Amino acid sequence: MKKIKYTARIKRYDPDTNKSYFQDFEVEVEDSLTVLELLMYIKDKIDSTLTFRAFCRSAICGSCAMIINGRAGLACKIQAKDKIKNGVITIEPLNHLPVVRDLVVDQEPAFNKLKKVKPYLVPDPKVVPDNTKVESLVLPEEFKRYDKQTDCILCMACYGQCNALEGDEKYLGPFQLVKAFRFIMDTRDGVDVEERIKLVEDHGIWDCVQCQMCLAACPKGIAPCDDILELRRIAKDTGEENIATRRAKFWFATVYETGQIDKFHLPEVAFGDERGKEITKKLEEEFKSRGMSEDEFAPKPFEGIEKFRNFIKKLEKEL
Amino acid sequence: MKIGIYPGCCFQGADIHNYDITVNFLENMGVEWVLLDKAACCGGGVIDETNKKIVYGLNARNIALAEEKGVDLYTPCNTCYMVIARTKLALDSDPKLKDKINELLAEEGLEYKGEAKIYHTLNLIRDFIGLENYKSKIKRKLSAKVAPYYGCHVLAPNETAIDDPENPTLLREILEPLGVEIIEGYKNEMTCCGYHARFTDPEQKERLAVKPLEGAKEAGADLVATPCPLCHKAMDGYEEPILQVTQLINLACGNSEKEAHLDFNKTKVNLKLS
Structure with missing residues (x-):
């Protein structure tokens, strides 16, 4: 094993003085250390006041999520040597959660949001036997629909990297929505889908910006952003109409018709009120002032569109 | 050197x-191009809300259209790039899905082979045009303090990221030869533009x-430069101006401000050209 020298730039926070600052630790350590082992080395050899949360060291307890070089991940799962950029590795606490000390955040606000989505199974009496002598069966193909989502270890890496929370601190959060999706998909759950969807609409699924950062952050390969799209699909098909569901329906309809989304009529249809009409009217004025002819305002079907429509129909039916 | 331009909704x-900006950029770079005129919307992260499988089909078809013409696919849009590249990963790792979609594509005489590469402006310059060749096309210098803004979908997910997601340098390497001063490390430089919540x-x-x-302005930048037409659309109209990287490249290659x-732009930009 080889020893390497680098700087660990760690964000510190002292609640007694309410001061937050970066501190550089120059280390010369074996190149096989995980980020967690690096933190343990610093705590053991350099500064015993350095505070972080960790337990299993095996990427299963979900305690050590933090921001490493601007990206959230588990300190115990990441090799420190892979993260040295220009001789420095930068370590910060997760975003969007109150810092308790140094790299330790208060997880309570995120857990409180999780509680809002009823993150538990309410057994459906029609499916789940009322005695313990009979098993409650879930078929493999049924379990496949939420198998991956059950791998969530509540580490909050996705939450600490989420852009929707950057814009709305009340946003429910990625892993909370994954949990909601997981119980909607569970064949044993007795809560009406409509009721579960209602729980995720307020500061929820419509606030997501689809930036893909949660997917990049998850140490278990879960894709909250994709599950959020599925929740939106279910909301569109079962819930009340809104700007987003009108947009989704119109989007698909015009792509089917012409191959492209009709962005000219989209505001009018999506908003469904005077505000939308106003936007589309302004667009019309702008187009005219540019000398565009009316048939350039919205997309036209390309040659051979019938075959394309047929392709879409078959994708829907056969795939 | 020929590339297939994928027309997404940023061209309408x-x-x-x-569309003009994109074509001018390719011509300034000496890249021959062909328009993939029967291409359809990538789905934009919205058609998934109807049916995710349609998104796979749409983009298998889009890539197949490029392959039919024997070219790689180029889109200037971060989102189109990410959605199409994610589809390519899904198809290339799932032969059953690929075969089934190919069965359906056969009716249009198309086949997804998985040979065409997916390019966005950033990797097109680095891998297709080449950074040295790119630099040789620049005729004049621009004078401005420019804050690079990548936008999310060229850096996430990690599997389709064009540059090191934690320490990207490509945008700087592309902007620096234009003569501009680079402002990096500004507040919220990695925060999403919010376009998809519109x-x-x-x-x-x-x-x-x-x-x-606001972060870029605070750090003293005259303008923000993004490769992504959607980020540009979302962020234009506020106090700090924003332009697309290809607009700046076209200016540096000799195009007039009107041609670029x-x-x-809703928020006007003042640039000094030498």
Whole structure:
């Protein structure tokens, strides 16, 4: 094993003085250390006041999520040597959660949001036997629909990297929505889908910006952003109409018709009120002032569109 | 050297000039091009809300259209790039899905082979044009302090990221030869522009779009430069101006401000050209 020298730039926070600052630790350590082992080395050899949360060291307890070089991940799962950029590795606490000390955040606000989505199974009496002598069966193909989502270890890496929370601190959060999706998909759950969807609409699924950062952050390969799209699909098909569901329906309809989304009529249809009409009217004025002819305002079907429509129909039916 | 331009929604309506910007950019670089005129919407992360499988089909078809013409696929849009590249990963790792889609594509005489590469402006310059060749096309220098803004979908997910997601340098390497001063490390430089919330939660988009702009202004930048036409659309119209990287490249290659379509910017940009 080889020893390497680098700087660990760690964000510190002292609640007694309410001061937050970066501190550089120059280390010369074996190149096989995980980020967690690096933190343990610093705590053991350099500064015993350095505070972080960790337990299993095996990427299963979900305690050590933090921001490493601007990206959230588990300190115990990441090799420190892979993260040295220009001789420095930068370590910060997760975003969007109150810092308790140094790299330790208060997880309570995120857990409180999780509680809002009823993150538990309410057994459906029609499916789940009322005695313990009979098993409650879930078929493999049924379990496949939420198998991956059950791998969530509540580490909050996705939450600490989420852009929707950057814009709305009340946003429910990625892993909370994954949990909601997981119980909607569970064949044993007795809560009406409509009721579960209602729980995720307020500061929820419509606030997501689809930036893909949660997917990049998850140490278990879960894709909250994709599950959020599925929740939106279910909301569109079962819930009340809104700007987003009108947009989704119109989007698909015009792509089917012409191959492209009709962005000219989209505001009018999506908003469904005077505000939308106003936007589309302004667009019309702008187009005219540019000398565009009316048939350039919205997309036209390309040659051979019938075959394309047929392709879409078959994708829907056969795939 | 020929590339297939994939026409997404950033080439229509109020954004129709993006097509000219893209074509001018390729011609300035000496890249031959062909328009994939029967290509369809990538799905934009919205058609998934109807049926995710349609998104796979749409983009298998889009890539197959490029392969039919024997070219790689190029889109200037971060989102189109990410959605199409994610589809390619899904198809290349799932032979059953690929075969089934190919069965359906056969009716249009198309086949997804998985041979065409997916290019966005950033990796097109690095891998297709080549950075040295790119630099040789620049005829004049621009004088401005420019804050690079990548936008999310060229850096996430990790599997399709064009540059090191934690320490990207490509945008700097592309902007520096234009003569501009680079302002990096500004507040919220990695915060999402919010474009995709425009018609799901418009207030959310408004709250987000201004954040990187304010950070760039605070750090002393004259303007923000993004490769992504959607980020540009979301962030144009606030105090700090924003332009697309290809607009700046076209200016540096000798195009006039009108040819580079600076006149369509809601927030006006003052650039000194030498």
